[in-house]
Amino acid sequence: MEPIVKLNDIYKTYQMGDIDVPVLKGVSLTVAQGEMVALMGSSGSGKSTLMNILGCLDRPNSGSYWLDGEEVAQLSANQRALLRNRKLGFVFQNFNLLPRTSALDNVAMPLLYSAGHISDRNARQRATEMLGRVGLQERINYEPSRLSGGQQQRVAIARALVNRPSLLLADEPTGNLDSRTSQEVLEMIRQLNQKEGITIIMVTHDPAVARHAGRIIHIHDGVIVDGAFSGVAEPHEAPAKSGISPEKEKEAK
């Protein structure tokens, strides 16, 4: 089966004044349909940059990126915006909900930018359904300030899923939550993955969080250390399943 995400030899260099700072140095990885992958790495390792490229927020300098069978590495800003709308869902560390806006409106917000015009009633219906799926059907008219952190993150997840994306990108989804609500949210993400078959890539530096994933990709200094390829085709599958070595754990901290 064709992988949903396939990165091939991605290079990304930032210019800081006159100096070129290479951030990604030939990253290749694949993620198969229905997988849940954790992306781990220390700060400065390039995981945020990789996440931005995966999320089509940024363009690599070279290399190719197939998302759901489409080459997307060199699309224009507008084309990428459309692609993000159709195929990608984002969950952020700090939730990024619109303040003083009901949970329902927050969840329906991405539908505003959808190309196929969805009627108001349809949009509300879909947003309500999504909130039901994350267990917040009672709170659709609550504003974020009246929701707990865990609930806010669940609203954010509902928002990420409202456009039925092929890939859900979660950037430290539990970074701002206490351990109990973290567990709740992670459980929810895992359920989405297992029961509904949503492909998930999750950035984290917490090995305990990463353990929920089916596979862990370690990135260090702009190159992938292990876990880049999924399934039987790749030889590096075993260590990903077995957990994290103490050395890697230190790096993550």
Place this chain on the structure above:
Amino acid sequence: MKGYRIIQTAIKALRRNPMRAMLTTLGIVIGVGAVIAMMEIGAGSSGAIRKAISSMGANVLNIRPGAASSGGVTFGAGSGISLTPDDCEAILRECPAVRNASPLVHTRAQVVYGNRNWVPTFIDGVSPAFLDVQNWTIEEGESITNRDVLNSNKVCILGKTLVRELFQGESPLGKEIRIKNVSFRVVGVLKTKGANMMGMDQDDIIIAPWTTIKYRVTGAALENTNQSSSSSSSSSTVNTLSNLYPGGQPSLYPERSEIQAADNPMPVRFASIDHILAAARSTADIPAAIRQITAVLRERHHIRPGQPDDFSIRDMTEMTNTLSSTTTMMTNLLLCVAMISLVVGGVGIMNIMLVSVTERTREIGLRMAVGARSRDILRQFLVEAVVLCLVGGALGILLGHGGSYLVRLFLHWPVETSVTAIIAAVAVSAGVGIVFGFYPAWKASLMDPIEALRYE
């Protein structure tokens, strides 16, 4: 994104911070309110001026003789004695654009009734057409007639001021008053007209047949004519009285012997009149009327082509235009001030929108991440600014309208509701929104989603 969705989103975004939105739009509210109030009050004053002028006799043309001059000394406008009552007849007969015309003879004299006296502003010797030309109506009694004019009958019509000054509540009808020792019977009283636009009391008037004023009150002394014309005309005994006015010379002046004439040279009775007042059929006919009158008078006065007119025609529209252009200028001036306050309001909007864009950087990043293109962001912030301005404009219209209503209620100034002003206000406030909302919106649309999402 569909149009109404954008507006909906903008309204939702604005409602997140209603106090700020209200304060932001206050500048526009005040600006538009000022514009509306100015335009309504300005339109009201011009309307009032137009009405006042038409009460002085709409479409009236004032024909005056030209300046007399003798040996290089001129005597000023109206000092010539070129107009005759026959000119007036000719104008009435030959100018189709003229509805009515009346000769006019002025004098100033003391009026006596019983033990009271008064010097009215106007003693007008006229023909009955005068009442029609000047829009006078008789309140009591009757008008003077053409027969009165032909016979130089000693009858008169009084204005309200004179009735008050001389009769003090008594009915003046049928009473005798004296002007320079000539006694006149009061046959009618005019309806009140009030002050004219120069501030003169129009009711301070006596109207009598022009022949009576000319020959019985002022005629013998020729007070009105100036030195040069009297000296130039004294040599010839010209009399242009046509047989239209047969009651003229013989009855008024008894034959004198030659010795008497030599001892006491008799001033010439020259049937000149001070003005001719002509009314055009309508305001649109005024230029035609002026053309026709000019042609008739030039022919009658034997003026060759190329020579200047010996008369001048003035119409009220000139004065109307002057006065209403003055008020228009004042209104425009105030409008400029109001416009400046609109611009200031616009700058306020730009300021707050810039703050709002910075404050909502993360929201912009989020919207971009979920698929908003830069032009969606541009449109959203632009529409927010325009909605702010339009709401401000609507409130401003209410405020301005309410303000001008209060002005009418308490200050009794004339006010006219102006649809143009409302349309202009809406257009201007939308324009201000677009102009001053563009820069912040453009700034927002240029944001990099990655940077924006990371913004703290």
